């Protein structure tokens with residue numbers, strides 16, 4: 187609220203207070219007291235007149251009576267403000283003031299009677315009448331302030347005059363001519379006083395109402411003035427914002443023609459207000475490559491008077507192209523018709539360029555991902571195929587009678603080939619896990635067996651280095667749980683294998699325990715070694731992919747730096763984690779936690795079928811393989827079995843031989859010349875008269891490859907390098923009467 191409004195409002199409040207009943211009463215009291223001496227002049231003159239004309243007794247009596255009345259009345263009225271302040275009831279005080287007014291009027295009435303009857307020969311009747319008239323006018327003047335006090339006085343004066351005439355009639359029995367004239371004169375004076383007082387009262391009322399109206403109007407005016415000033419300030423601010431905004435602002439008529447643009451518009455487009463005025467933005471700014479659908483959308487929104495947002499290609503005055511984001515806001519009049527259209531436009535050229543670069547980068551990244559995937563697949567295939575030959579032949583050679591020197595050479599070949607295979611598997615496994623969540627299998631297994639198997643694999647290594655390998659089981663492990671035993675074995679082999687690898691003397695201790703948690707079991711494995719340990723600043727990094735504690739490790743022990751990344755990823759996927767504490771030169775302790783679900787009740791599971799020896803007699807196996815070494819390997823692996831072996835060198839030959847020889851099992855290489863294994867499988871599934879079991883024999887180890895084999899109609903999957911045991915196991919399963927199960931990839935589980 188401004189000072190002007192506050193001031194007027196205060197004046198209005200004060201006015202209302204002054205004109206409220208209590209305010210008027212106070213003013214009445216104040217006025218009567220203030221004019222006390224003025225009134226006494228009249229009393230004195232009247233009393234003097236009586237003193238000289240009627241004698242000193244009359245004069246003194248009149249003075250005493252008049253003064254007594256005034257003193258009582260004014261004495262009370264003088265005390266009124268103080269009494270009100272002290273909380274005395276205003277209505278009560280007002281009633282007292284009526285009584286004191288009555289008393290004061292009665293004393294004046296007595297003076298009038300004194301003049302009327304005290305002066306001989308009725309010489310002072312006119313004087314008495316004038317006295318009464320003066321007193322009545324005086325009394326009537328306070329009508330607006332204290333109506334009842336004023337009326338009481340007027341009534342008393344009128345009654346006094348009436349009483350005088352009545353006493354005349356009663357005394358004489360009639361009215362004398364003089365009395366009659368006096369009565370008429372009194373009536374005329376009374377009427378004149380009535381008119382006068384009516385005029386005074388209504389004038390006062392009018393004045394009061396006009397004064398209040400004036401104050402109210404002043405208040406309204408002050409408010410309107412303030413509002414106007416606010417609006418002017420807002421309009422000025424808006425105009426400053428529009429003028430100096432960084433975005434361009436265009437104001438257009440309802441038909442879309444521009445009538446105002448700001449400086450930013452000129453800065454962004456190069457067109458001045460004069461050049462833009464009267465044209466539509468599309469006429470001024472559309473480029474040859476502007477999307478007309480977008481431009482039409484903007485025009486339609488303007489015509490329809492609806493808000494619209496669009497990104498549009500514009501052409502600057504100098505021919506340069508810019509991308510603009512435009513926001514159209516129609517301004518409607520009270521009837522809802524479009525009054526004008528405001529467009530706020532922003533130059534988004536750099537954002538657009540950035541967006542295009544991002545899209546390009548995304549495409550490049552995706553292309554890179556695809557290239558990486560295909561590179562890995564190719565590498566996998568290309569490395570595994572010769573590895574198949576190396577490992578297979580080395581395995582066969584190891585079975586042959588050799589002297590100790592040659593046996594040592596063969597062992598070295600086998601160990602090196604296995605180490606190389608582990609590296610390839612690590613890289614493939616990591617790239618596979620990195621691309622998505624690992625798929626966990628839910629098998630029912632005995633944890634103690636799984637741990638025992640993992641350690642059995644590693645025992646020879648520990649023994650070879652003269653290390654102890656101890657398993658301590660804290661409390662009882664659950665007999666059976668549901669989870670991925672393959673992955674658990676993989677984690678343990680990796681961490682215990684590392685512990686053996688990085689421990690030159692002493693040993694490795696594995697503490698295993700489990701406790702019930704929720705609907706399953708929380709497993710905890712602590713693998714502690716007395717090995718080389720890890721420097722504190724490297725502890726956090728050994729879990730990062732391709733990270734090793736120090737570069738000398740790679741040289742001394744080999745490895746890819748992927749094992750721990752893979753193990754931790756798997757542990758987390760199994761609801762746990764892997765943590766590490768280590769002291770350089772003293773040893774390390776890895777803690778693995780995992781969650782395994784409870785196994786279903788063993789009594790409800792169907793009994794396992796009795797194991798039967800494989801029946802290979804009279805079985806025909808067709809091996810579709812383009813690589814001569816691999817064909818030789820399969821032949822050698824199976825030469826001790828009664829199986830009949832046939833060989834095809836490509837997919838087409840495999841399809842024809844299947845039709846001709848009706849084999850029981852086809853071992854199908856995936857990539858072969860002329861026709862690949864998938865196409866050949868589909869062809870066999872489409873038209874061969876007797877359907878064989880088909881097992882993929884492939885160097886491609888990805889899950890996607892396995893899915894492709896299944897989709898093509900294959901029943902099994904064997905990855906290269908091919909191991910004799912795996913081959914015999916799969917062949918045994920495919921000759922079994924039960925439905926052919928799908929074995930997990932032999933290399934990665």
Ligand code: ADP
Pocket residue numbers: 680684685686688715717718719720728729733734735736739740744745746747748749750751774
């Ligand atoms: P890799 O063993 O193939 O190099 P890992 O991811 O399994 O890859 O291990 C990463 C690194 O962590 C190792 O190279 C080694 O530096 C360190 N490391 C792992 N286990 C141990 C251990 N028990 N003692 C000392 N260092 C270890």
